[in-house]
Amino acid sequence: MTGILIVDDERDIRELIGDILKDEGYPVRLAGNSDECMAEINAEPPALMILDIWLKDSRMDGIDILKVVKRDNPDVPVVIISGHGNIEIAVAAIRQGAYDFIEKPFNIDQLMVVVSRAMETSRLRRENGELRRRDVTSTDMLGNSPAYKTLRANLDKVTKSNGRVMLTGPAGSGKEMAARFIHANSNRASAPFISVSSAAIEPDRMEEVLFGRETADRGVEQGLLEQAHGGVVYFDEVADMPLGTQSKILRVLVDQQFIRLNGADKVRVDLRVISSTTRDLRSEISNGRFRQELYDRLNVVPIAVPSLEERREDIPELTKHFVDLFHRTQGLPSRTLSTEAEAMLQTMQWPGNVRQLRNVIERVLILGDGSGVIEAKELPGQDTASDAGGRMVLGGAMATLPLREARELFEREYLLTQIGRFGGNISRTANFVGMERSALHRKLKSLGVMTTSKASGRAPHEDQEDLDD
Numbered sequence: 001m002t003g004i005l006i007v008d009d010e011r012d013i014r015e016l017i018g019d020i021l022k023d024e025g026y027p028v029r030l031a032g033n034s035d036e037c038m039a040e041i042n043a044e045p046p047a048l049m050i051l052d053i054w055l056k057d058s059r060m061d062g063i064d065i066l067k068v069v070k071r072d073n074p075d076v077p078v079v080i081i082s083g084h085g086n087i088e089i090a091v092a093a094i095r096q097g098a099y100d101f102i103e104k105p106f107n108i109d110q111l112m113v114v115v116s117r118a119m120e121t122s123r124l125r126r127e128n129g130e131l132r133r134r135d136v137t138s139t140d141m142l143g144n145s146p147a148y149k150t151l152r153a154n155l156d157k158v159t160k161s162n163g164r165v166m167l168t169g170p171a172g173s174g175k176e177m178a179a180r181f182i183h184a185n186s187n188r189a190s191a192p193f194i195s196v197s198s199a200a201i202e203p204d205r206m207e208e209v210l211f212g213r214e215t216a217d218r219g220v221e222q223g224l225l226e227q228a229h230g231g232v233v234y235f236d237e238v239a240d241m242p243l244g245t246q247s248k249i250l251r252v253l254v255d256q257q258f259i260r261l262n263g264a265d266k267v268r269v270d271l272r273v274i275s276s277t278t279r280d281l282r283s284e285i286s287n288g289r290f291r292q293e294l295y296d297r298l299n300v301v302p303i304a305v306p307s308l309e310e311r312r313e314d315i316p317e318l319t320k321h322f323v324d325l326f327h328r329t330q331g332l333p334s335r336t337l338s339t340e341a342e343a344m345l346q347t348m349q350w351p352g353n354v355r356q357l358r359n360v361i362e363r364v365l366i367l368g369d370g371s372g373v374i375e376a377k378e379l380p381g382q383d384t385a386s387d388a389g390g391r392m393v394l395g396g397a398m399a400t401l402p403l404r405e406a407r408e409l410f411e412r413e414y415l416l417t418q419i420g421r422f423g424g425n426i427s428r429t430a431n432f433v434g435m436e437r438s439a440l441h442r443k444l445k446s447l448g449v450m451t452t453s454k455a456s457g458r459a460p461h462e463d464q465e466d467l468d469d
Contacts (some may be wrong), residue, residue, distance in 0.1 A: 003027035004115070005046035006052055007037045007065070008081070009056045017050060020108060021115065035058035038068070047122045048115065049398045053082040053089060063096060070097035071220065093102045141174075141181050142321055143314035145423050151178070154303045159185040164253075166176045166298050167276040167306030173357030175211065175276040176236060178305055183232045188272060191231030194224050199240035203245075205289040206398045213261035217331040220260065225252065238298065239284055242341040243291065308350040308357060311425040315346050318354065322361040332365040341377040346421040348379070353381065415440075 004026050008014040011032065019026040029046065031037040033055055040046070048071065053062035054132065058070075066078055080093040083104035089102040099118045102111060141152075158165055159182050167175040168295070181191045212223030225233060235241065241249070252258050257268045270280050275298045284290035308315070319337060327334040337345070350356050364378050401409065422428040430440040444450075 001045050002044055003029050004048045004050065004119075005031060005040050006050045007031045007034075007062075008050075008052040009033060009051075009054070009058070017111070020111070021150055024112065025337070026115070026119075028072055028302055034058035035295050037065055041073065042322060045076055047076070048118050049078045051078055051080055051081055059382075063092065064262045066093065066096050066098060072222070073468060075122070077122050079114055079118055105386065128392055139256050141177055142151065143318050144317065145309055145311040147310040147423075148314055151303070151306060151351075155181055156185075158182060158303070160187065162272050164272070165274045166299055166300075167274065167305055168250040168302065169276075169278065170307045170351075170353055171278050172307045172353035173307050174354045175305050178303070179232070179234045179274040179276065180220060182228040182274060183234075185271070186232075188231050192228050193234065193238055194228035194234045195234045196224055198235055198237050198245075201241075201245065203242045203244055204241070206248065207261045208246075211258050211260050211267075212243075213340075214263040220263075223260070225271065226256065226260075229269045231338070232274060233270045234266045234319045235273065235298075237277060238275040239279040239281060239290060243289070246291045250291065253294075253297055259450070273310045274360070293306065308353040309420070311423070312346045312421050315357065316342050319345060319361055323365065326365050332362075333368065333369065333370045335372055335374050338373050338375050341374045341379060343421070345392045347417045410448060412445070412449065415444065415447070416449065420452045 004013045004021055006017050006021075006028060007030075008017070009032055010409055014030050014032065021028050028454055029040050031040050037051075038060075051062050051065060055065075056059055057062075062080060066080070071076055074097070077098065077099035080090075080098045080106060082089060082101075090358045093101050099121065100114050102114060138236065143149075155178055165179075165182060167178055169175055180193060183189060193358070196210070207213075207355075208223065210223045210225050212221050212226055214220050235249075247260075252269075252271075253273065256270065257266045259266055263304070281290055281295050281299070285292050285295060316337065319342075321334075323335060326332040343359070345360075352359070362379060362381065364374055368378055415429070418429050418433055419426075422432065426440060427437055430437045433440070435443070
């Protein structure tokens with residue numbers, strides 16, 4: 001939003017107001033009729049409008065323009081001026097969303113007071129919007145694991161471009177958060193981020209939801225694509241999009257324009273598109289459930305979002321973040337993890353990934369005793385690992401093995417679990433289990449576990465410090 005747009009059919013008046021505002025340091029734009037006014041708004045919404053009610057030789061009067069502005073740009077304050085003012089006109093303007101009403105001939109001091117207050121209102125609305133977006137996009141993008149660092153590096157590379165990004169990864173891994181990170185760090189950060197749940201759109205309502213509609217009684221109702229103009233539209237789980245919807249979205253990506261339902265005029269949009277999926281889209285294409293052309297348009301920059309299994313090192317940091325978040329937003333107790341609880345979280349299975357971890361921490365804080373430390377026994381499912389006497393309960397398969405084979409199986413799974421917990425780092429694993437690094441190497445070799453020179457899932461690896469020793 002830039003400048004103050006002055007709309008008045010009397011040239012002397014609009015130039016007089018413009019000169020006064022320029023002297024006060026405000027950037028100014030001028031329009032003498034409704035067509036010029038709408039052209040200025042469509043080019044760039046102003047920070048404030050000063051609008052005359054009576055506009056000679058125009059398709060729309062001031063009230064009509066006010067209705068359109070408050071519908072399409074509700075954050076723009078509009079100050080109405082008129083030489084034929086009366087209380088009825090003033091009331092009508094305020095009801096339609098005008099910030100204030102000034103009668104001609106106006107007092108310059110009065111005009112400047114109203115303009116100053118309206119500009120402050122405009123500034124506060126923009127700042128509040130930016131703060132809300134910043135609060136949403138700052139959460140969850142945390143970590144120091146190799147898998148997270150690779151993700152972060154890839155995201156950083158695409159933030160400054162307008163290229164379409166396809167995010168892949170398991171459910172709950174944080175694909176929407178990655179999309180919001182791209183938006184928040186791009187040159188579109190001040191523009192909207194609109195999330196579209198592909199599976200939630202009924203095929204018969206697709207055009208209405210995405211493209212909007214026009215009716216005689218309600219006028220223009222914007223769809224999600226129009227709401228995202230200038231910003232980012234995020235297609236969540238794009239594989240769930242019906243084939244009919246896919247063809248229509250493909251046309252929008254090609255033309256960057258569409259026609260509202262029941263409308264006649266083409267609506268041009270400037271959009272950056274980010275999409276995500278948990279499924280193999282190439283398989284979906286082979287089975288006729290996804291269009292190859294749409295895949296080619298969306299998959300310009302593919303980025304894989306790792307599962308929590310691949311970034312177990314980040315669990316303590318993510319847990320602390322969620323504890324702080326729930327303490328700040330819900331007033332839940334601010335607690336820390338015991339060493340045993342931290343180890344337990346890093347060795348648990350997380351099919352729901354980061355979303356599941358968040359839910360577990362919220363549950364523990366709600367049901368916990370409020371003490372300062374979260375103990376391992378408070379974590380869900382941990383009471384099944386031992387019986388009432390504290391003895392470990394063996395699974396049926398292990399109970400049938402000879403002692404030597406059972407011991408080797410336990411050692412192999414135990415060491416692999418610890419290796420996964422520390423992101424494959426041999427030195428940190430050896431330090432935790434109480435072994436020399438060379439002894440751990442020999443043990444892993446005897447158990448048939450091979451080491452590599454780089455991190456890969458649960459595979460143990462040598463870090464640079466190890467190699468330099």
